[in-house]
Amino acid sequence: MIEAAGRAGVQVIWDIFHYGSPDHLNRGSEGMIESYASFAAEAVRLHRAMTGKAALVCPINEISFFAWAVEVGYFPPAGPKRKGWFKRHLVKAAVQGIRAMREADPECRFIWAEPLIHVAPRDRSRPEIRRAENVRLGQFEAYDMLMGRVEPQLGGSEDLIDVIGLNFYPHNQWYLHGPTIPMGHHEYRAMSEMLVEVARRYSKPIYIAETGAEGSGGPAWLHYVCDEVRAAIGEGAAIDGICLYPVTAYPGWDNSRHAEVGLFSVIHGDGSRRLRQAMAEELARQRRLFNLDSR
Template sequence: MPGHIPPAAFESFFMAGFECSSHRRIDGHRLDLVRATSHDIHAADDYRRCAELGLRTIRDGLRWHLIESAPSVYDWSSWVFMLEAARTAGVQVIWDVFHYGSPDYLDQGSERMIESYASFAGEAVRLHRAMTGKAAMVCPINEISFFAWAVEVGYFPPAGPKRKGWFKRHLVKMAVKGIEAMREADPECRFIWAEPLIHIAPRDRSGPEMRRAENARQGQFEAYDMLMGRIAPELGGAEDLIDVVGLNFYPHNQWYLQGPTIPMGHHEYRPLSEMLVEVARRYSKPLYIAETGAEGSAGPAWLHYVCDEVRDAIGQGAPIEGICLYPITAYPGWDNSRHAEVGLFSVIHAGGSRRIRQLVADELARQQRLFSDILNARDLAVPDTRTGG
């Protein structure tokens, strides 16, 4: 039915995600992580190497600021190159339509921004169908919650009035209009989201402090609740705007209210499995880990932890459809271009290739084996509606 994606719609349980942020920093500098990681010219080889390691579903993104540098004038060449690379490699891509970076001619807090985004999104899925013969799988707007927070606290440039919650509502309105335009262009396109999964603990056990911490923790659900029309229905949200709930989870995603990060192993650190089961019960939709990873030598151990917790959550009935290693390549940090050693692959070295981070690859292979039996058993337990089985 429209708006529904069946279980196992992804071509692989383990996925790869390419860092594709393209926003302007508060100092005005434009980031372009697709270019900075050389993914813009090595996409075909990047996708091929992912597929060889069993990562046949990819998260990647369009660079809106390159495609529409003037109003309604589209140059799709940067994306066409990547569409062709994906087709050659035989991988499935979930495309971020808007990953923070918009054209310079637009004020991100304006009504014109909503209209321009909707037009751009509609044209994108129309081109995807024309080039691939398939409906697009898209993340309409990456991390609405983080995006809104970054604007409100001044980490990203300001947009719109300085009213708490205003920009998040604005982004939800934008997403709703974009989905309307994408469905009009191709009714079969699917919407796979990505929002932070967090935990916030109180600094002490006083009643007021515990209530403040819980209220702050519940804020992580606002974007999804708005998109589904469960709150602020005037924004146009509806349950069928979300096919798969995506959750981004990193080592720094748990902290004390207005305090430091909670280290793993601390009594206040909440098990990821509990968090996943809570989301599964809240939304009753397929979900996946849309982003996860850790820097340096912590990478293999972090993947081990996340996979153990996902297996636990699946055992409790959570319909988890995948885990995306993100970013899959090393990249220069947003704030100061420092070298961030993450994922499976290095930067491009002399000779035009990336080195593999073998310890991460070994842990990935081990986890793929561990998940194989679990996923096969789960698939066998799903009735085949085509035969009435």
């Protein structure tokens, strides 16, 4: 993959741990942390040896979602069934992994990805509002732990994060224990407001690490996200990029449907993919609005 990226002239942010792990490892064990740190160090060492450059690394993808998925049984169980335990376990792994990667190559940089969400109360009672707000604020726990702002015993510190990554999709806003909030509803929160909140909370560079929508909604969603990013930049948020995810269509997680997203279609019988023209045109338009074509 390093060789292919070099031939194509593509700069890659390498995801070291994106949910999957070797079957022989117990993900809830100290042995997993040690194995992860060893693998992470070897990955950045190999990158330096092959390219002569330091790696850009996402140490662990979406700690918040990963921990939630394990706790509710969407992913296989790991460790004791104590709320919040696996999230702290992943933070400890990340801390140890970063130490190992820095020892292997002090110049590598750490670029993260966490969900950006909004949770609204189902009614305006004080207990319901408080519960919804507590869930909403949970989106910041992983970053706060990694930076050592809470639970410093986990080993976090501000320098573990070079860039804040935020993943945002049409389903990232919902009612507490209820359905998704549709765009345009009075409870739907503007993405720009959410970005400004994160920017003021952390004072670090930000990028949209994942965003996209299926089918005919793709171009309109890209239009919305880019408009909101420009609005947030206008409010002083340091947002440096937007990543379409995924760039190719893929089989859906839960039902293997053909999820038509990104720039390129599902694979055809001859092994080719077609360019999704409406997405390509909207992407070109947004590049012009961001003045990217002149760079």
